[in-house]
Amino acid sequence: GQSLEQPSEVTAVEGAIVQINCTYQTSGFYGLSWYQQHDGGAPTFLSYNALDGLEETGRFSSFLSRSDSYGYLLLQELQMKDSASYFCALTTDSWGKFQFGAGTQVVVTP
């Protein structure tokens, strides 16, 4: 089976940088994705890492290290609208089956 671990909550001020870590245990996987979910909303896709290294998409970046069984999502220049839950997800088969972590709630304060 697979397991993913994320911190339950992170608090930061506007303009700051936040790193959300995701550690996993799995016998094999194809990639690591990140999703954002605002209260009362649906999860929305942020990024996907198939290979080790950094993927940058605007203010958000995602990193994967297979040798360390670890990934992270970096949120830069935090804005109030970034207050949400963030989930990492493993792709566990070649057809696209995804397993999600429990999520990290990011609270941005003025």
Place this chain on the structure above:
Amino acid sequence: GAGVSQSPRYKVTKRGQDVALRCDPISGHVSLYWYRQALGQGPEFLTYFNYEAQQDKSGLPNDRFSAERPEGSISTLTIQRTEQRDSAMYRCASSLGAGRNEKLFFGSGTQLSVL
């Protein structure tokens, strides 16, 4: 429609009743997924389809749960003889292709309450 559509948005039922939850994916999307999400938790995988084929149903909790996608488009998740522990948000997602790097598009979900 522009997004994944789920109906009903809310469903309240009595214990022991059967319920059917519907998902209409984005037009042309090959893969369709069902997840269950408890408050404050991540989506929990239930099952998924590529076209009309049910690729994996290992996440269905027990044989009261079943899903179908007969024509490779709309899907129905059926829960028979509902129990209070079935109460949750049920989310459907679709993806354009059937691959490991596909992004999922989630619907607004069906909030199921079993009394």
